[in-house]
Amino acid sequence: MNASPNSLAAQGPLPVALQRVLVVDDSRVQLKILTIMLERWGFEVLHAANGEEALDICARLSPDIVLSDWMMPGIDGLEFCRRFRDLPRDGYGYFILLTSKSEKGAVALGLDAGADDFLTKPVNAEELRARIKAGTRVLSMERELSEKNRMISETLAKLQAVYDAIDADLRQARRIQEAxxxxxxxxxxxxxxxxxxxxxxxxxxxxxxxxxxxxxxxxxxxxxxxxxxxxxxxxxxxxxxxxxxxxxxxxxxxxxxxxxxxxxxxxxxxxxxxxxxxxxxxxxxxxxxxxxxxxxxxxxxxxxxxxxxxxxxxxxxxxxxxxxxxxxxxxxxxxxxxxxxxxxxxxxxxxxxxxxxxxxxxxxxxxxxxxxxxxxxxxxxxxxxxxxxxxxxxxxxxxxxxxxxxxxxxxxxxxxxxxxxxxx
Known part of the structure; x- marks a missing residue:
């Protein structure tokens, strides 16, 4: 790491309303380091040592952001990402792949699997913080848009109910006028x-x-x-x-x-x-x-x-x-x-x-x-x-x-x- 968690924590917590992050890595040391940084930035951190365990957590708890290693035994990061996208959930989940791969072909594979962003290992703390902030901004906008859509849908439903009532009254009025x-x-x-x-x-x-x-x-x-x-x-x-x-x-x-x-x-x-x-x-x-x-x-x-x-x-x-x-x-x-x-x-x-x-x-x-x-x-x-x-x-x-x-x-x-x- 090029910057310590303590130095970054001094910058204050990230201004987010989205609190739950899942870290997936088969390295206990990497899990520990990422968990400490994210908790100091104000997140609730979940962690898993492999893809199977991570999928179970995602199905039960729907984390807002996922940080997953690419290379893992069993289900690797790409397959985990694909299955993560297939899970039913209320809102969008932001997925960041941790990888030592930097070739364009590898990035294309990750994007095709459904990844939103990439971090190259070893992880730089400042870069991690920037990518997390970018993810929270995306999710905040998505949640805000979803909330507005929900309000619009509710309003439209109410308007439809009013319209149906008016339409029924007008149809009755037409029958009266025809009479x-x-x-x-x-x-x-x-x-x-x-x-x-x-x-x-x-x-x-x-x-x-x-x-x-x-x-x-x-x-x-x-x-x-x-x-x-x-x-x-x-x-x-x-x-x-x-x-x-x-x-x-x-x-x-x-x-x-x-x-x-x-x-x-x-x-x-x-x-x-x-x-x-x-x-x-x-x-x-x-x-x-x-x-x-x-x-x-x-x-x-x-x-x-x-x-x-x-x-x-x-x-x-x-x-x-x-x-x-x-x-x-x-x-x-x-x-x-x-x-x-x-x-x-x-x-x-x-x-x-x-x-x-x-x-x-x-x-x-x-x-x-x-x-x-x-x-x-x-x-x-x-x-x-x-x-x-x-x-x-x-x-x-x-x-x-x-x-x-x-x-x-x-x-x-x-x-x-x-x-x-x-x-x-």
Whole structure:
């Protein structure tokens, strides 16, 4: 040794949190010298005289650092190192080979066996201390990284549990929202009303619906609440209650006179809905609305447009045009006023209500579908299929034109009124 253990001990203990070192050597003198130095540097020292004994200690006690002689009877240092690496353990073990071999080929064999470092015999105390310090730094970083990984894994597990709970709630919310549209098609005499609702997430802010107070009249609506997700879905659930088809006494669009329900004028319905939403302190969202009433005998239709995309009138003779003049959204301004618009439906005519999830859909070339694009999709669908099939075909054609890496960025909904089509 070129420096005494006492002189090195004066430098103070090694700053390590890893304390257990195994020294393996068939020389009792070498074991004694290395043990004394390591203990003075603050380590707990284990020792073994051969590879078999060392493997038993490693299996039971998992030392942090191993100092092993290369040349030993029975299991030599290389084989011991290989078996050491095969042992199950929680963390990494740093392995230093003590050898008189300095050739590059010998070093390569040691590295291939799994050794981390080498010390040439006779061991220099200062060099040993430096190699031990290097090993403890490596192990400290490895343990710190393992601890951080453990914390990350635990955090991810907690987040996964939270996500699973939220996902389950959202799936239930989706089922509840789907229940707001209990049927996709309603037949009213010779006329038919069909609905389509495709949220872009678990739940969405679009809503379509229909109701009929008697055999001669229907009301239908298409709604798009601002924003997306849970908040918008809660607003649609509230509005669905205001326009309930199951509980006419709670439906703002119906008024009861002498025990008989009748449809309010669409502009009056928009006004009532605006009052409800604009004066509700818990709601900051607004919604667009297209609502119409229709007399199934005369074909007289009256509608109100409140910021919603203009409906598409499809005449039986092939004429197609967009209707409406815009209007203010519902719930945006307290004193908003709304105007109705009249239309006469002829036998075989259809009226398509839709949300901007159609017209603002992003296509493969980066553009938006727009009204002309929607008209092209409608015309490609033809007019022979019934309402639900037509709407499904329309949605399928929209998906075929959309950018595949984008998908639905907004809720998509539609309602199709087919007047006097069943007798044609």
């Amino acid at each position: 707001l549209v209990p049927r996709r098609m309603g037949q009213f005499g010779t006329s038919r009303m069909s609905l389509l609702l495709k949220p872009c997430g678990h739940v969405g802010g679009d809503l379509v619906g229909m109701f009929s107070p008697d055999s001669d009249h229907i009301g239908a609506y298409s709604i798009d609440v601002s924003g997306h997700g849970i908040t918008s879905a809660l607003i649609t659930a509230r509005v669905a209650g205001y326009l309930s088809s199951s509980y006419p006494d709670q439906n703002l669009a119906l008024q009861r006179t002498a025990g008989v329900y009748a449809l309010r004028a669409p502009e009056e319905v928009a006004h009532l809905l605006n009052e409800r939403l604009a004066h509700d302190p818990g709601i900051s969202e607004y919604m667009t609305l297209l609502y119409f009433t229709a007399n199934l005998k005369s074909g007289q239709l009256r509608m109100v447009q409140a910021g919603h995309p203009p409906p598409l009138l499809l005449r039986a003779d092939g004429e197609a045009r967009f209707l409406g003049t815009g209007g203010l959204p519902v719930g945006l301004i307290e004193q908003a006023t709304y105007e109705g618009q009249d239309l006469i439906m002829m036998s075989g005519d259809r009226l398509l209500l839709y949300s901007d999830g159609f017209t603002e859909a992003r296509l493969k070339d980066g553009s938006m579908l727009g009204e002309e694009g929607l008209l092209g999709l409608v015309q490609s669908c033809g007019g022979s299929s019934n309402g639900p099939e037509f709407l499904d075909d329309l949605f399928w054609r929209l998906n075929a034109q959309m950018a595949t890496d984008v998908g639905l960025q907004d809720d998509v909904s539609a309602a199709l009124f087919e007047f006097d089509v069943l007798q044609r």
